[in-house]
Amino acid sequence: MDFFTSCLLCLLLTWLLLRAFNSVRNGSKSSDESKLPPGPRRLPIIGNIFDLGDKPHRSLAKLAQIHGPVMSLKLGSLFTVVVSSEATAKEILQKQDLIFCNRTIVDAVRASQHSELGLPWIPVSPLWRTLRKVCITHIFSKQKLDGNRYLRRDKIQQLITNVRKSCLKGEVVNVGQAAFDTTINLLSNTIFSMDLVDPNSSIAREFRETIRGIMIDAGKPNLADYFPLLRKIDPHGIRRRVSVHFEKVLNLFDKMFDERRQARKSQESISTLSNDVLDTLLDILEGGFEEFNKTHVSHLLLVLFVAGTDTTSSTLEWAMAELLQNPHVLLKAKKELEQAIGKGNPVEECDIHRLPYLQAVIKETFRMHPAVPLLLPRRAGSDAYLCEFKVPEGSPVLVNVWAIGRDPSIWEDPNRFTPERFLGSEIDVKGNDFGLIPFGGGRRICPGLPLANRMLHLMLGSLINSFDWELEGGISPNEMNMEEKFGISLQMAQPLRAIPLLIxxxxxxxxxxxxxxxxxxxxxxxxxxxxxxxxxxxxxxx
Known part of the structure; x- marks a missing residue:
């Protein structure tokens, strides 16, 4: 932050401080304020920002044990509500979904007008319905996913081949990175019929680093989110950096878009086209679909790559870490795979329904390590009431799915990794069971859920069925570092590095x-x- 920006920030904070003291001295609580949800004591100016700590999902869960499942905080100048129980999550995501369906916009995604064009951020509107329909009907429908399952088979085989090469060389595998590369290439083949990540390509490495950069910068604490008056000066430079990342990816997508459109105009190349997602999107555009243009396509693809890669790879990494820390669970999963499909075989999508214990392992990972522990923040579209407490119009609302997944009133021994709790259970992650909502719920539930679910089962099942694994350095399961770091997605603080062993x-x-x-x-x-x-x-x- 330069000297001029620092001075402006100091002047602004001084002004806010004087306003706060005058308000305390001259004002008193109104009858409406007495109906607001309870919460921890607030400091002048900053409110409860320091209460968040570096792991807000854990800090808020502890505060909810004191103040209840509907809790209020003052984060800078923003009155914020946090819900931390299955019942209150159901109120927000289902019963009062119409009121709470729109998002609170974080400053980072205002870069490159993404907050006005990106599917997760735009309000429910004709444009939102169009983009949502494109995703559900033309990208993530069962028919579309079944039709391109051979792509996932090829990417899983490439993953196994790469791990085998590392095994023969005696190299350690960075599990999260391997999953990240596989997921990006799966998406790029589904959309563009080509790999976007190649270890030997400088362009591919830059693309991978750009996607990572978006997740890292957008997940950093930002004063502009707590004090909207600071948005114009972008005090941490986060929006400027994210804008650079966004433009790199959007320019790449625009180039691929233009090349495909030109190829479609060439009669001799029609027979070579792959009829992938990009072709489908071009068909929609050429069909005169209202409120849908090239810019919307580029921002939709940006959302798919940013949201779909980091969350899937981090969940796979947590699943592998939990299996390595719990060898008895890993043994049960391997035994099921051996009996169902044969040891050493990669998992096919048609196998998943015959692998209930593997499904339970994935669900238990979702419960203990939701990729987005506070979901994307909602916003009250009008005054509303939760458990008889008032939620004022415009208030950001956080749903702490991490706390719900660790709630002892729902889950027995909630801090223990126990996939058996899901055997014989009808609980799923499709937004109907509000004790397990890693993808959210209601009309804003993540549209990529069907693809993510398939990929996780394929990758995890194939990795543990094709290799035996041991931790780097010969450390024991009890010595594993299971610390986490908070961002847009919940990552392992220490990347999981494991040694694959041939079967x-x-x-x-x-x-x-x-x-x-x-x-x-x-x-x-x-x-x-x-x-x-x-x-x-x-x-x-x-």
Whole structure:
């Protein structure tokens, strides 16, 4: 922050301080204020900002134990409400969803007009409904996802191949980074029919670093969010940095958009087009879809890449960390995979329904480590009441899904990783069970839920079924660093680094090969050699 900006900030804070003291001296509580939710004592000017700490989801959960499931705080100049129970989350996300459906805009996403064009931030409106319909119908519908499942199969196979190479070289695998690269390439193949992350490409590395930069900068504390008067001076420079990141990604997407549009105009290239998501979006634009243009397409793609990669990879990393810290759970998951699909085989999407324990592991990870622990902040569209407390119009509302996932009144022994709690249970993450809402709920539920759910099961199942794993440095499970760092997504403070080990066992696939006429024949027995490659029976016998 330069000297001029520092002076302005000091003058502004002094002015706010004088106003606060005058208000305390001359004012008294109105009858409406007495109906506001309870909360911790507030300091002049800054209010409860210091109460948040560096892990707000944990700090707010502790405060809720004192002040109740509907709690108010003053974050700078903003009166803010926090809900921390299953019942109050249901009120916000379902019963009063119409009042609380719009977002509080954080200053970082105002960069490049993204707050006016990005699906998560724009208010419920004809434009929002159009973008939402495009996502649900043309990108994440069951028919679309089933139609491009071969892409996910290829990306999972590439992931396994890369891990095997690390294994043969004796290299440690950064689990979160491997999942991040796989997820980006899956999305880029689904949308553009090409990989955007290649370890040998400088352009790909820059793209990956840009996406990471957006998540890091947008997740930093920002005075402009607590004191809207400071937005014009951008005191931390966060919006300026995020704007640079956004423009890099948007320019790349615009270039790919223009190249595809030009290719579609060329008659000789029509037969080579892939009919991917980008083609679908171009079809919609050329069909004259109201309130939908090229700029909206670029910002929609920006949302898909930023929101879809970091959250999925961080959840996969937490799942692997919990399995390595709980070897008995890992053993049960591996045994189920061996019995259902055969040891050493990658998981296919058609296998997921036959793997209830793997599903339970993913749900338990969502419960204990929700990727966005406070969800994206809602905003009261009008005066409302929660548990007889008034929520004034315009107030930001935070839903602490991390606290709900650790609520002992819902979950027995909530701090223990126990997937068995979900076996035989109908609880899911689709926004109907408000004790487990990592994707949110109501009309603002994350549209990418179906794809994220498939990817997590495929990646986690394939990684633990294709390799044995041990922690770097030979540390024991009890010595693992499970600390977290707070941002837009909840990351491990210390990236999970683990050593993959080849499974040197004779294996037989339990999945029969399906012939064109619908009949099946059993898969042949295979053996994994010392290099981790499958060889035929004949070659093995020779």
């Amino acid at each position: 040197l066992l004779t294996i037989r696939s339990h999945r029969p090969e399906r012939l064109l006429n619908g009949s099946t024949v059993p898969s042949p027995e295979t053996v994994v050699d010392e290099h981790g490659e499958s060889v035929s029976n004949a070659a093995f016998e020779q």
